[in-house]
Amino acid sequence: MKNRVAINDNLKKYLIPAFERKAKSIIAIDVQKFTSYTDTLVIIEGNSQRQVTSIAQHVIKSLKGLKLKTLGVEGVKEGEWALLDYGEVIIHVFESEKNSFYDIEGLWADAPRIDLSEFKKEFEPKEN
Numbered sequence: 759m760k761n762r763v764a765i766n767d768n769l770k771k772y773l774i775p776a777f778e779r780k781a782k783s784i785i786a787i788d789v790q791k792f793t794s795y796t797d798t799l800v801i802i803e804g805n806s807q808r809q810v811t812s813i814a815q816h817v818i819k820s821l822k823g824l825k826l827k828t829l830g831v832e833g834v835k836e837g838e839w840a841l842l843d844y845g846e847v848i849i850h851v852f853e854s855e856k857n858s859f860y861d862i863e864g865l866w867a868d869a870p871r872i873d874l875s876e877f878k879k880e881f882e883p884k885e886n
Contacts, residue, residue, distance in 0.1 A: 762873040775820035779813045786872035800849045803857045807837030814840035814851045
């Protein structure tokens with residue numbers, strides 16, 4: 759398994775909206791040692807174009823409520839690949855087929871993954 763780094767509290771605010779929309783998968787990659795344009799890439803996979811749009815819109819709305827505005831947004835309405843640029847964090851929201859095709863995670867294979875396992879537990883359904 760790739761080397762992993764701990765999640766920082768600042769990143770959590772970018773991830774919460776995606777977890778709230780029950781994305782198929784969420785991966786965070788620490789790229790700050792590899793590039794100067796961002797610190798973290800978040801790759802979110804949705805099950806359908808509708809879910810991609812829903813996740814992207816929810817992230818934008820939620821972060822706007824925290825006074826965080828995007829530097830750029832692309833592809834939200836189309837629902838295949840949405841790109842949300844927040845400067846220090848760039849969020850890619852893919853439909854499954856497009857995620858496999860573009861393989862952004864593979865492009866950054868040498869960068870450490872951020873361990874989301876403990877954070878994910880907060881969003882797992884609770885047993886009665």
